[in-house]
Amino acid sequence: MEDIKRIISPDTLKENRVPPGQRLTDKWPVLHYGSVPKIDVKDWTFKISGLVEKERTLTYDEFTALPRVEVFSDIHCVTTWSMLNNTWEGVSASVIKDLVGIKGEAKHVMVEGAGGFTTNLALDDFFQNDVLFVLKHDGQPLTTEHGGPVRLVVPQLYFWKSAKWVMGIRFMAENEPGFWENAGYHIHGDPWKEERYGGRSF
Ligand SMILES: Nc1nc2c(c(=O)[nH]1)N[C@H]1C(S)=C(S)[C@@H](COP(=O)(O)O)O[C@H]1N2
Ligand SMILES: [Mo]
Numbered sequence: 051m052e053d054i055k056r057i058i059s060p061d062t063l064k065e066n067r068v069p070p071g072q073r074l075t076d077k078w079p080v081l082h083y084g085s086v087p088k089i090d091v092k093d094w095t096f097k098i099s100g101l102v103e104k105e106r107t108l109t110y111d112e113f114t115a116l117p118r119v120e121v122f123s124d125i126h127c128v129t130t131w132s133m134l135n136n137t138w139e140g141v142s143a144s145v146i147k148d149l150v151g152i153k154g155e156a157k158h159v160m161v162e163g164a165g166g167f168t169t170n171l172a173l174d175d176f177f178q179n180d181v182l183f184v185l186k187h188d189g190q191p192l193t194t195e196h197g198g199p200v201r202l203v204v205p206q207l208y209f210w211k212s213a214k215w216v217m218g219i220r221f222m223a224e225n226e227p228g229f230w231e232n233a234g235y236h237i238h239g240d241p242w243k244e245e246r247y248g249g250r251s252f
Contacts, residue, residue, distance in 0.1 A: 054139070055117075055118075055142075056119070056120045056121075056122070057119055057120065057121045057122070057179055057180050058121075058122050058180075059121060059123035059124065059180040059205040059206070060180070060206075061124060061205060061206060061242075062122060062123060062124055062134075067124055067134060068132055068134075069126055069132070069241040069242050069244070071130060072130055072131070072132040073130055073131060073132065074132055074133070074134065075131045075132070075133055076133070078125075078133055078196070079127070079131060080195045080196065082167075082214055083167070083229065083230075084165055087164040087165055087215050089164060089194070089199060089215060091110040092110070094200070094217070095107050095108065095109060095110075095218075096108045096113050096200070096216070096217065096218055097162075097217065097219075098146060098149060098150050098218065098219055098221075099218060099219075099220045099221070100156070100159075100160070100222055101152065101153040101155055101221040101222065102150040102151060102152055102153060102221055103150065103151030103152075103153065104151070106149055107218075108149070110199065113141065113200070114185065116141045116145050117141070117142070117145060118139055118141065118185075119141070119142045119182055120138065120139050121137070121139075121140075121182050121203070121205065122135070122136070122137055122138075123136055123138065124136065124205065125205075125209050125212075126208055126209060126241040127208065127209040127210075128208045128209070128210055128241075128246050128247075136187060136188065137187070137188050137189070138182060138184045138186070138187055138203050139184070139185055139187075140182040140183045140185045140186065140203075141182060141183045141185070142179075142182050142183075143176050143177055143178075143181040143182060143183065143202075144177055144181075152221055153221070155223045156173065156221035156222065157172065157173055157222070158170055158171065158172055158173060158222045158224065158225045158226070159171050159173060159176050159220065159222065160219065160220045160222055160226060161216060161219050162213075162216070162218045162219065162220060163197075163213040163214055163215045163216055163217060164215035164217055165215070166229075167213060167214070167215070167228075168213075168228035168229050169210065169213050169228035169229060169230065169231065170227060170228045170231060170237070171204065171207075172238075173221075175204060175206065175207060175211075176204075178204075178205075178206060180205050180206070181202070181204050181205070182202075182203055183200050183201070183202055183203075184197070184200065184202070184203050185198075185199070185200060197212075197213070197214025197215055197216070198215075199215075200215075201213060201216055202216050206240070207239040207240060207241070208235075208239040208240075208241050208245075210235055211239055234247050234248065
């Protein structure tokens, strides 16, 4: 077995792990807009675009050959359910820095999912140590309904930032709202500050 780096999300070390206004669940709900896309891994690609020296597109085989990490984290959905103690396996967001040259003007990233789904993140959030592109949850391959073959997980923000069926990322200079942010969700989405709706502070 290759050595896999294990990362504990800082929020799981808090004395109180449940943010204000949240309730715990043990059953993982399935939530998304629209229908579950059919993605054949033979056709799946991961495109890195926007403010980079040279755009790059990886195949599924290339993407899954990247170094893996394991992250232990909690989920907080804006609709008030939280699920603790998740173990994710996948590719650290920081690996992107080794794949392309990110231009100095880039300050944000748009994460792009199948069917036109998008969500925006500041690079400070995207490059947190525990942010990863997930291939497995609790030792099992990620199911299609939960975003397989590849989804993002951003432990420190509400779960809508954790885009399912990720197909690429686009580096941006300015902060632009994504799909749920355009529909009224908060531009940032910190569960500890209850950044749920509204606050388009940009
Ligand atoms: N592609 C895509 N990803 C998405 C969404 C979506 O509508 N489309 N919804 C988000 C929201 S609002 C939530 S709460 C989580 C739910 O993930 P789950 O179904 O695995 O619990 O996915 C997020 N990622
Ligand atoms: Mo959500």
